[in-house]
Amino acid sequence: MTDATIDPAAKPSGKKKLIPILAAAVLAGGGFASTYLGLWSPAAILAPKEEAPALPAVVFVPVPAIDLKIPGGSGQSLVLSASIETDSAHQAQVAHLMPRVSDAFTSFLSGIDPAAYDKRGVLEIIRAELLTRSRYVLGTEAIKDLLITEFRFK
Incomplete structure (x- = not known):
């Protein structure tokens, strides 16, 4: 070894x-x-973590459904439902002025040419026009956005 x-x-x-x-x-x-x-x-x-600042509460105020007969003898009608996005500070103002908003929406929708409903992109144009009319009635601070929840022909 x-x-x-x-x-x-x-x-x-x-x-x-x-x-x-x-x-x-x-x-x-x-x-x-x-x-x-x-x-x-x-x-x-x-260091202790800082919490993010609280965002203002978003509130959706529903616009009463609009059932409108489309002119032109086709016998069709348009049903539109929408909601207005606002914050909690302006919720009462939006609810109070809702009859004026509905009137502005109805008067705009009744003036649209029936042939325009068949064109591409008409929903985006209608949404933009309704948003402009609602900002005219309610003011720019009260309205954040407009959401179309129902858009159909009967």
């Missing part, structure tokens, strides 16, 4: 001892440089 002996005089070299020390120094320098450049902040990580 061979005798295996361990040489007690064999010690790790000085270069192997410097590797962990140099790695720690490089990592510490990188951390300092990244905080100095503003890439991250230890204080921001430890």
Whole structure:
């Protein structure tokens, strides 16, 4: 058998001892440089999170359904239902002026040429015109958007 002996005089070299020390120094320098450049902040990580400001509540006020006979002898009628998007501060104003909004919608829809309903993109045009008329009646601050919930021919 061979005798295996361990040489007690064999010690790790000085270069192997410097590797962990140099790695720690490089990592510490990188951390300092990244905080100095503003890439991250230890204080921001430890600080309590701020809550986002509350957005105003969105309210949808329904417009009464409009059932309108299309002129031209075709016997068709148009049914349109919509909702006005507003905030809670203007909800009472929108509900109070709803008869004027319905009147503006009905007068616009009754003036449309019957042939225009068959054209492409008529719904977008009608929506834009109704939104303009509702902003005229209610004001620009009260109205956020107009949503058409039903648009059909009977």
